Every structure is written in structure tokens, then in C-alpha cells.
Amino acid sequence: MAVTIKDVALKAKVSTATVSLVINGNNRISPETKRKVLKVIKELDYHPSKSARDLVSQKTGNIGFLLTDDHFLRTEPFYTRIFLGSEFEAGNTNYYILLATVPSTYNNNNSLPRFILERSIDGLIVAGKVPEELLSKLSEYKLPLTFVDYKPERQKYPVVLIDNIHGGLLATNHLIEYGHKKIAFIGGDISHPSIRDRLTGYTRALDNAGINFNKNIIHTISPYPDRQNGYDAAKSIFTKNKNITAVFACNDAMAIGVMHYLKDNGYSIPDDVSIIGFDDVEADLLLDPPLSTIRVPKFDLGAEAFKIMKESIQNKETKSKIVLVPVELIIRKSTRKI
Amino acid sequence: MAVTIKDVALKAKVSTATVSLVINGNNRISPETKRKVLKVIKELDYHPSKSARDLVSQKTGNIGFLLTDDHFLRTEPFYTRIFLGSEFEAGNTNYYILLATVPSTYNNNNSLPRFILERSIDGLIVAGKVPEELLSKLSEYKLPLTFVDYKPERQKYPVVLIDNIHGGLLATNHLIEYGHKKIAFIGGDISHPSIRDRLTGYTRALDNAGINFNKNIIHTISPYPDRQNGYDAAKSIFTKNKNITAVFACNDAMAIGVMHYLKDNGYSIPDDVSIIGFDDVEADLLLDPPLSTIRVPKFDLGAEAFKIMKESIQNKETKSKIVLVPVELIIRKSTRKI
């Protein structure tokens, strides 16, 4: 058995209450007994048991991190990076992160994650879109909640989001500053908030520059923004519009697809067409040419969510604020001045 | 306050002991009281408190995952993938993973991770090399230990390792089967076990094929196996040896460096030189040509380590076994028959 508070009390000839007060930094204890107790603690190498503390304090020192299983298992490690950001930030504190995934087909019959039912978390970070049913169940618990990369409908909790509008603005402005006017936007499902916001940034940038919006070179009908759909979107746009000089793709995967299409069809990048993506995935550097893009700091998203969670646990307040994590323009070789 | 065992006992008109026995599946309880209790549990939506259980059972249901901070923060997400593999596997069980990092400059004055001192884990997975000082401190605790991607000197615990020798064999055999005889090996620090084993696989394959070993086309002096060192190694080898037709690089990063060197110097891949790497990083597919390699299932490593950890907690035995996780030959376009 490990050393307990009793052992310390016995050896220091005080009560366990006194030891407890000492380790909790209470100053109702005289300096000399304090010294005495501290000395014994050191001698015995005593460390309070977390289990015992958890039980009596009705806290756990754990924060849950919840996402759907398909988000967890996605090839592009987006949500796992966010998770790692939270883990990293937690490492600087006295909290641990507990991970749980829920089926994306969650419904009212599914049970809640174990850490909710067993009360082993003090707060919960929800990453990415999760089923509405889950959300409403969750809200029945008086548990601090923070959302990251997803803003639920009836939002009354803190939310951490990518500054997608600004990212779209940065990307498009970069192209405009390089002299481009015929700038295509290649996106996925427009009903997805991130993509909608990136498009908003795009239109805003054109507006600011007095370039008029041409809906023929806007593609927003792909269901999922992956490489293949990027390829197909490029085909459908470039076959009908010959004078495009630049493309802003809503993410790097699509941008890569666009690059493939252009190469396959004799376009040179960036000489004939400049292209910029969004995300800054690892692969960008290895592309030929390396892809200019908007860097999304996934790790920071998670870290930020964790910080806010910690705050709201400690302040007992659940104010609904929105934190926008800034993105960054990364200029590489796929864009050029004309 | 949440529903407790008392509430259930009261409403079911039994003692808390009975309730406890029921929820723990003890069969000394008559079917009818059992039904009665179960019914009340459902009505009240009762779930036992983990904190209370932890305290009384002297278990925590948590498994620690430990690595050095630089391993955690490495750009190539090697150890974090292993971590995620453990996390994933844990998701199928009743365990949670608690992550902690230690400074790689750890010494005897540093304190142990909090979860050790506070006794909040039932077992510990150690990933990658950690300081010896830490290991000896750790072994003082009677805590099940499992190592992954690192085999400590005085090993008396289960170890999960990549089958590097077999990987080296697979890679080299592939080249040999494609008709190559002048096969360079480009590696990093040979004192690193993984690299040493990959080289062993290489020499063994040459041996088997009756090809004689030429130490002039073996490079094992780079301190760190990254892209730049791959480039430099290729330079030093190819300037002196003109007849090399294939390269086995000890990892993909170096392989990429080698590819860059070869392209910069007018070699065509795979027409002039075939090249195979090791790891199977995301970027391989985007290279031109896509890189043949040996796939290292990082995720599986973590999952395997977790399973073994769970086993050894439940069986109370700490036998020192070595589990070799199989690797896989991935043939893409950077190697060709001659």
C-alpha cells in the first residue's frame, strides 16, 4: 500500500485534518507545524491519492473530448490534430483529457459516452459536427461544454472556430495583388459552414477590389471536397471558361485535384494558372510546384478549446462566446504575379 | 446531486449491498430481487460513480501513455499515431488513456509524471526511447509496464516493435527480384536499433541472393535520417559510384532527399535508378513518381501495445515477451524491373 495521509499524520504527530490543510495551502496552520508536516511529507514521499480526492471533492480533474468515429478515423488527420492540441495544452495543467467517440449514426437509443454517465469528467469539448440527438441529451447534464470547429444551432456555449471568412479573403486578396482578375472558386457542399465562409471571403475580396463576380467560375456543387471532385470541378469549369488565370480551391485536397487536371491538360502552374488552396496539409510542400495555401492551425484550435474549457470550469460560467482562430497566408510556388 | 446507490436501495427496498451485488453481476441474488433492483436502476437512470468505485477498488481504469516531449512534437507524426492507435483500442474497452510527456533531458531531479505519483493509472505504456533515469525510477513502482517502439536494456517487460529486419528484407528482395544487383543502402545513425535492423535485413537479402556486399554503397553516418541528410548521402554515394541502379533508403524522408538529388542531377526515376523507402508517410503518394516503400503500421503498434497492457493488468503477470508487428511491401512507381 502506498503512503496515505494517515501515515503522515501519525509520523508528524498531528491530525489528518492538519495534513490536509497543509497540502491544500491553507494558512490557518502555524508555520512551525506546517514545516513539520511538510518535512514528513517529503521523508515519506507522500502524494495524495487522486481517487480519494476525486470522490470527496466531486471533481475529477478530467475533461472529455468527444467526436464522431468517422471524424476520428478520417485519413486527413484534421480532428486528431485538434485532439492533440487539447492534449498538449492539458499537459501544462492538472487536467487529463479523456477521449470518446460516438457513432455518426447516433440516435436516441444509443447511450451516452461512459464518462458522462459515470461522472468522470468536469467538462466536455465537442469537436466537429455531432448528431443533434446527442447534443440535446448532453445539454441535460449540467456540464460545461465547449465546441470546436462546429457551431451548434441553438448555441449557448463557447465555440472555437477557424476564421474561414478571413482565410478566404486572404487567399483571394493574394491572387488579386498578384494581378489576377479571373479567379475561379472551387468548393464543395456550400451548405457546409466552413465552405460557405470561405466563399464569403472570396466574394468580399472581389468586392473590395471592384472585380465583378462571375458565377460561371464558381463551383460549389461537389458533395465532398476531395481530390477527385477537385479534378472534376476543374474540368467542368475550364472546359467552358478559357480565360481563367487563377483558382482558389476551398481546400488543399481539391487544389491538388485541380492541379492534376491542369497538368493533364497541358496547363503549366503557375505560368498559365495560379492556384491557392486552404488547410496547409503536409503534402503541399511535396507538390510540383509546392502549393500556396491558407494555413489552418488545427493544433491551436484544440489548445484554444481546452483553455476555454478550463476557464469555464473554474469560473463556473458558461457564457456563449465565439473565438475565431486566425489563419495564415502561406505563399509558395503555385501562385505568381501576372 | 446524481442518483446514488442509496437512492436505488431505498426505492427498491433492499440494502445497498444488494444493489452492489446486482450491478456487479453476482448470482447470489434471487432472480426476483434482481429484477426488482434492475427495474429501479432503469427508472432512476442510475449509473455507479467511477470515483467511488476507483477509490474502493484501488483501481482506476486508466492506462498511462508516456513519451518524451520531442517525440510528441515531432513533425512526422510517428508517435502520435501510435498514441492514437492506443486511444482507438482503448475506446473498445473500459479503459481510458492518460497522456503524459517527460522532457527528453529528464534526470533524477525531475519528478515523475503526475499520474504515477497520484496513482491514477493501472498500467503504463512507454513509447519510444525515454531517459534511463526515468526507467529505473519507474521500475520501483509495481506497475505493469509495456514498451512500444523501444526495447530498454534490461528488459523484463513486454515490448512491441516494428519488424524492421523483415522490412529491410522485403525492400531489398523487391529490388533484387526486379533484377537489381548494385543496391545502395542509405541510412542514418547505425547505433539506432531500427536502422541497424533495416540494414540487417538488407545484408541478409543480399546474402540470400548471393550478391556480395559493397560497403562503398552503404551510407550510415548521417546523424538524423531526414530529407536533407538523404540528399547529402545520395550526393556522396553517387558521385563516387556510377553504376548503382537502386537505392534502399532507411526511411521515406531520406528517400525523398535521394529523389531530389537524383532529379537535380539528371537521373530519371525509376528509369535510371529505382528507389524504395521505409515508413509509408502520407506524402509518398504525391511524389513524382509515387514512392515504393515498406508500410509501418503505426496505429497498429499502439493498438497492440494497448492490448498487451490490458492483458498484463488482468492476468497480473509481467512476462517479458517481444511482439513484432508485421510490415508490408508497397510497390508504387519508383521501382522498376531491369
Add this chain to the structure above:
DNA sequence: ATGAAAGCGCTAACAT
């Protein structure tokens, strides 16, 4: 300033 004692929610002897 310190101690006694109750209690957090559960489990497991031990009784009955």
C-alpha cells in the same frame, strides 16, 4: 491553531 468526526459512493467481509 488544531483535532474529532462525518461523509463522498461504493465494495466486501461478515452476520443473519
Add this chain to the structure above:
DNA sequence: ATGTTAGCGCTTTCAT
């Protein structure tokens, strides 16, 4: 087959 009760290792009134 079920109940009583004593802890698990702490924190926290309430006394002194």
C-alpha cells in the same frame, strides 16, 4: 438470499 457495517483516502464542518 440479503442486510449490517467497516472501510477506501481524502476534505470539511464543527468543536475545542
